[in-house]
Amino acid sequence: MRSYQPILLVEDDDADAIITKRALSDLKVTNKIVHMTDGEDALAYLKDMANPRPCAILLDINMPRMNGLDFLAAIKADESLKRIPVMMLTTSDAEKDVGRSFDLGAAGYIIKPCDYKEFVE
Secondary structure (H helix, E strand, O other): OOOOOOEEEEOOOHHHHHHHHHHHHHOOOOOOEEEEOOHHHHHHHHHOOOOOOOOEEEEOOOOOOOOHHHHHHHHHOOOOOOOOOEEEEEOOOOHHHHHHHHHOOOOEEEEOOOOHHHHHO
16 A cells, blocks of 8 residues: 555644545545644644655644744744645635735645535535
């Protein structure tokens, strides 16, 4: 069986994390999901060279300790991390958050809660 790089899910809401994991499973995504609940823990995970490098990051904005935008800025400023694609997955539909996410290098932006079918598509 082939081993794939994990997907890093940075989400502080347990219900949203469960829905995201279920959607990925329904899509037959076989990558391991590494779940962190805030940006500080996620950044520590990424900086630990013993951990496998994720192929993608699914990132919430509104989190305790280090929010998603600060986390995104930190990884995009790091030469060893900046090429990891980051998809924002957040409740914020504020224009400033959308714009800042793309300015910082986000690959996409999904507003939740979204329709499950729409999310899977």
